[in-house]
Amino acid sequence: xxxxxxxxxxxxRGRMESIRWLLAAAGVEFEECFLETKDDLTKLQKxxxxxxxxxxxxxxxxxxxxQSRAISNYIAAKYNLYGKDLKERALIDMYVxxxxxxxxxxMTHTFQPADKKEQHFATIVDKATNRYFPVYEKVLKDHGQDxxxxxxxxxxxxxxxxxxxxxxxxxxxxxxxxxLLQSFKARISNIPTIKKFLQPGSQRKPPLQEKDVPKLxxxxx
Ligand code: GSH
Numbered sequence: 001x002x003x004x005x006x007x008x009x010x011x012x013r014g015r016m017e018s019i020r021w022l023l024a025a026a027g028v029e030f031e032e033c034f035l036e037t038k039d040d041l042t043k044l045q046k047x048x049x050x051x052x053x054x055x056x057x058x059x060x061x062x063x064x065x066x067q068s069r070a071i072s073n074y075i076a077a078k079y080n081l082y083g084k085d086l087k088e089r090a091l092i093d094m095y096v097x098x099x100x101x102x103x104x105x106x107m108t109h110t111f112q113p114a115d116k117k118e119q120h121f122a123t124i125v126d127k128a129t130n131r132y133f134p135v136y137e138k139v140l141k142d143h144g145q146d147x148x149x150x151x152x153x154x155x156x157x158x159x160x161x162x163x164x165x166x167x168x169x170x171x172x173x174x175x176x177x178x179x180l181l182q183s184f185k186a187r188i189s190n191i192p193t194i195k196k197f198l199q200p201g202s203q204r205k206p207p208l209q210e211k212d213v214p215k216l217x218x219x220x221x
Pocket of ligand 1: 014015053054055056066067068069220
């Protein structure tokens with residue numbers, strides 16, 4: 001065994017992408033085993049690798065971890081991306097949970113039926129610009145540091161950056177009214193491990209395309 005974490009998922013973002021981001025930000029190399037067919041999923045289910053019969057699954061430190069939040073929590077704690085005390089962790093959790101809410105909206109856009117896409121896009125833009133981004137903009141202003149919590153990188157910074165970039169893929173000028181989020185994006189993107197992950201050829205996955213949906217449906221339904 002290489003000792004590197006091994007990620008089991010399809011070759012796309014979905015619920016694994018934030019886990020890839022956290023490992024990359026922590027400078028941890030990882031291997032990936034991609035599910036290509038329903039049989040690949042069935043095999044993992046039958047051999048007892050999936051506690052709740054679902055992926056993401058990550059082999060790490062002798063465990064077969066499932067549940068994406070549990071996996072992210074473990075990685076964040078293990079690699080010091082989870083604050084210096086309970087109160088910092090509480091803040092990080094609040095910021096991250098809201099990021100996940102927005103991320104889920106973004107992630108499900110490709111799956112919307114044609115007649116719901118426009119409304120879904122409007123909801124994304126409304127929630128991003130009226131509910132979530134103003135909060136992070138204010139946090140950065142009030143906190144006055146380079147990072148959202150404390151004065152060092154945490155998972156909140158990593159997961160917010162991931163989601164800001166996804167939001168920009170959806171609407172390129174979505175950050176126009178948020179100058180501090182724009183400078184945050186530039187600053188965090190420039191952290192060496194993250195900069196490397198943002199380069200072409202890294203294990204970061206591209207946005208899901210409409211053409212990928214039928215293949216995913218075949219694996220998971
Ligand atoms: N709460 C779980 C997590 O966050 O990991 C949800 C996992 C989940 O819904 N996984 C999907 C799956 O494995 C793929 S993204 N579906 C197959 C099934 O439920 O049988």
